[in-house]
Amino acid sequence: MRAAILENNQLKITEIAKPSPGRDQALVRLTAAGVCHSDIHLVKGDWPRLALRGPTAMGHEGIGVVEALGPGAEQFLQMGDRVIMGLGGLGGGFWCGACEFCLSGRPRLCHAAKPLLGTYAEYIAAWAKALVPLPEQVADREVSLACGGLTAYSAIKKLIHYGVSPGRPVALIGAAGGLGHYAVQIAKAFGFMVVGVDLGPDKAAFVKQLGADYALDVKEALECVHQALGGVDGCIVFTPKVTGFELGLRLLKRGGVFIGVGMPPATDPPMTLHPLDLAQKELLITSSAVGNVEEMRELIQLAARGKVSTHASLQASLSELPAILEALDQGKYTGRAIINDLSR
Ligand SMILES: [Zn+2]
Ligand SMILES: [Zn+2]
CATH class of the missing domain: 3.90.180.10 (Medium-chain alcohol dehydrogenases, catalytic domain)
Known part of the structure; x- marks a missing residue:
């Protein structure tokens, strides 16, 4: 064969x-x-x-x-x-x-x-x-x-497991991608307010079409999210880039839940987070795989x-x-x- x-x-x-x-x-x-x-x-x-x-x-x-x-x-x-x-x-x-x-x-x-x-x-x-x-x-x-679908599903369920209730705003970074496009649909099915973030207007249009409440370009995401919502309760990063991980951390409001899914190449630099920021915002940081x-x-x-x-x-x-x-x-x-x- x-x-x-x-x-x-x-x-x-x-x-x-x-x-x-x-x-x-x-x-x-x-x-x-x-x-x-x-x-x-x-x-x-x-x-x-x-x-x-x-x-x-x-x-x-x-x-x-x-x-x-x-x-x-x-x-x-x-x-x-x-x-x-x-x-x-x-x-x-x-x-x-x-x-x-x-x-x-x-x-x-x-x-x-x-x-x-x-x-x-x-x-x-x-x-x-x-x-x-x-x-x-x-x-x-x-x-x-x-x-791809299972990975997105399990990550969304972990939001609930870690105390982010349906109805609350969550950011999905890499929302138009192979995993993210499932996550937008699943998060909507669970009743979350979905903020989809990806690169460029074409991807934003696709994310909106999938049902996201907000579809934002990477460049505007930080300002829009803090202005409109004061931050998100949870974020899941599907993008396999450290910059996506760092954006995710900054979108969270105090007490937020961070779930990393994308796996950047080993040659990428590590993500940075000062322990004082961690303590001040009392974040929960975890990961999810399949x-x-x-x-x-x-x-x-x-x-x-x-x-x-x-x-x-x-x-x-x-x-x-x-x-x-x-x-x-x-x-x-x-x-x-x-x-x-x-x-x-
Ligand atoms: Zn796979
Ligand atoms: Zn066993």
Whole structure:
């Protein structure tokens, strides 16, 4: 079968053996795979701490149909089920289910967690417990809910967890991007007052169209937010740039909640915050990365009700993937790219 394999920072589309499902695994014939921005960073080696060793099958957002079940998997799925997979790769392949992290809803932190990788392929053998069956209202083009959508969803839920109530103003930085465009829709569905911030008038128009209450250019955001609202109660930074993180901190009012999601390259400088500012404003600063399988189920329900949809700007076949990653790296298009033909 065809698959995209990364070796020595080179992504190649090549022939590999079709997998067979092991214990608790399902063999899934993939009908769509989402292109995630983190794939570019992995290919370029931007995140040395997440460096992949040896040839690695790539891709962590997938939708497909269950074609075979390994022993034990029949407890969770049936043949012919249409499923979404990914959990952002992290923890999407296995978690123990019994440790302090698994039991507190954070299986990504489980020491036994294994990533899910290999959705840029015709087939994948995937751990059945991490697969979420899809209602027919959720089309293949929604495949990026698997990582991008889930990451946005989990970050929004953390606002509530940390005491920012629906109805309150929250700023989403990078609101027009692959993650941010989901976050605007999800935050509105939860009832927040949404301040979407991104670069330039085209992106602001897109953010407004997604339903944001305020759609602001980066340059005007600080003044507008403090003048109109006196600051925001919470902010989530999706932009993988330290400048976006620093803007987020400055948009918060006293007692605000800061959630960092974007992952700038290791070569970017650290973000700076004087401890006196921290103490004076009594900020809560935390981060969020992808989400868990229960959050995936909740997100799918929102999508089935039409509350969240993917802005997919490009659909292509597997052989076009290296060129797509290159174009995405150069910022040539907004929205998500989807591989909807994995066989050529
Ligand atoms: Zn991803
Ligand atoms: Zn565990």
